[in-house]
Amino acid sequence: MPRKPRLIVENGVYHVISRGISEIEIFKEDNDYIYFLKILEVESKKYLIDIFSYCLMKTHYHMLLKIKQPTLSNFIQVINTKYAKYYNLKYFRIGNLFIHRFKSYLINDENYLLNVSRYIHLNPVEANIVIDPEDYRWSSYSSIIKKKNNSLINLEEFLNSISISIDNYKEYINEILNLYKKQEHNIIENDENKKYILNLINNFGEKMFENKVLRNLLIYYLTDRKFSLDEISKLFNISKTQLSRINLKVETELQNNPDYIKYYYNLLKIIPLYEE
Numbered sequence: 001m002p003r004k005p006r007l008i009v010e011n012g013v014y015h016v017i018s019r020g021i022s023e024i025e026i027f028k029e030d031n032d033y034i035y036f037l038k039i040l041e042v043e044s045k046k047y048l049i050d051i052f053s054y055c056l057m058k059t060h061y062h063m064l065l066k067i068k069q070p071t072l073s074n075f076i077q078v079i080n081t082k083y084a085k086y087y088n089l090k091y092f093r094i095g096n097l098f099i100h101r102f103k104s105y106l107i108n109d110e111n112y113l114l115n116v117s118r119y120i121h122l123n124p125v126e127a128n129i130v131i132d133p134e135d136y137r138w139s140s141y142s143s144i145i146k147k148k149n150n151s152l153i154n155l156e157e158f159l160n161s162i163s164i165s166i167d168n169y170k171e172y173i174n175e176i177l178n179l180y181k182k183q184e185h186n187i188i189e190n191d192e193n194k195k196y197i198l199n200l201i202n203n204f205g206e207k208m209f210e211n212k213v214l215r216n217l218l219i220y221y222l223t224d225r226k227f228s229l230d231e232i233s234k235l236f237n238i239s240k241t242q243l244s245r246i247n248l249k250v251e252t253e254l255q256n257n258p259d260y261i262k263y264y265y266n267l268l269k270i271i272p273l274y275e276e
Contacts, residue, residue, distance in 0.1 A: 001133050008043075011066065011068060012063070012065045012066070012067060012106050012107075012108075013052070013064065013065070013074060013106070013107040013108075013113060013161065014065055014066075014067065014104045014105060014106055014107065015062070015063075015064055015103075015104070015105045015107060015116045015120070015258065016062070016063045016064075016065060016072070016076060016102060016103065016104050017060060017061070017062055017102065017104075017219055017255060017256060018060060018061055018076060018080060018097050018098055018099070018101040018102040018103075019022045019060040019098065019102075020059050020060060020097060021095075021096050021097060021098060023059050023060045024059065024097065025059055026058070026059060026060070026061075026087065026097060026098070027057075027058055027136045027138075028091070030137075032087065032136045033056050033088075033137070035083065035086055036056060036061075036079075036083050037056075037138075037152060039061075039079050039082050039083055040054070040079055041151055041152050041254060043075060043078050043079050043082075044065075044075070044152070045206075047067075047069070047074070047075040047078075048067075048069055048071075049065050049066065049068070049070040049071075049072075049075055050065060050066040050154040050157050050158075051063060051064075051065050051140070051152050051153045051154065052064040052065060052066065052113075052140075052153065052154065052157070052158040053108065053117045053121060053139075053140045053141075053144070053153070053158070054120070054139060054140050054153070055120045055121060055123045055124065055136075055139035055140070055141075056138040056139070057123055057124070057127065057136065057138075059074060060255070062120040062123065063120075064113070064116060064117055064120060066154075066157065066161070071102060076102050080097070080102075080143050083097070084096070084097035084098065084180075084238070103256050105258050107251070108163060110161070110163060112258070113161060113162055113256075114162050114164075114169075115261060115262055115265065116222075116258060116261065117158075117162070118172060118173055118176060118265075119254075119261045119265075120139070121133045121139055121140070121141040121173060122173070122176060122177065123139070124136040124139065125177065126224075133173065133177070134179070140152070140153050140171070143155075143171070144166065144169065145166055145170045145173075146156070147166065148224050156162075158167045161260070167234070173223065175269075176265055176268060176269075177181060179268045179269065179271075186234060213260075214263075214265060214267070215236070216249065216250050217250060217260075217263060217264055217267050218231060218267070219236065219238075219243060219246050219247065219250070220247050220250040220251070220264075221244070221264075221267065221268075221271070223243070223247050229243050229244075
């Protein structure tokens with residue numbers, strides 16, 4: 001069955017995700033990140049694209065961008081092809097580097113735009129690479145909040161689109177970042193892991209067992225906070241094999257499904273209420 005053509009809206013804002021084939025590390029050294037960003041800067045100007053946010057991870061990248069012409073597919077193809085040529089030559093490799101069909105999501109709501117931008121900038125925190133997104137070199141976050149010169153991003157257009165100041169944007173990021181830190185601290189200080197999990201299960205009650213998305217997100221949350229699979233398995237009455245599949249599924253959905261981003265952040269806000 002042929003794929004549906006990608007719907008591209010002129011002057012639309014998109015969340016773009018492009019991943020390395022077979023989860024290959026597409027960025028191995030600092031110079032790789034730098035080279036990709038140079039390509040991105042040159043080609044975004046050629047294609048009249050405004051970059052609002054970006055984050056380069058080892059196996060994939062995220063961008064939040066606004067297109068003035070319906071040329072998104074050509075733009076991504078060009079930057080991926082140019083970078084792949086550099087990468088394959090440098091690392092004595094042949095073949096495709098990126099999964100052919102990248103993900104793109106049209107952002108048609110200001111709150112949605114804020115949520116996605118926060119998700120993009122918190123990727124390195126979620127992956128336990130840094131504690132503060134400001135410390136991650138390969139994203140736009142530090143440039144935005146410090147108003148640093150960055151020829152890649154259109155800061156003015158981005159701020160106009162979200163209708164808040166830089167200080168308010170930082171507060172918006174910290175709203176979730178502080179939850180991460182609080183929950184991490186609680187778990188390090190609290191050895192009664194089983195009691196903690198049972199408390200969450202009891203408080204969420206039937207909702208969790210009626211709603212698989214909620215259950216799966218809770219499992220992912222607990223795994224991400226370093227609870228053992230043995231503890232989670234016994235208390236949820238699910239095998240460790242199933243838990244691994246659930247965690248992989250949630251991780252994939254968080255990378256590719258904007259609705260999951262909203263659900264997960266909502267869960268992070270709700271959980272502290274159940275801890276008290």
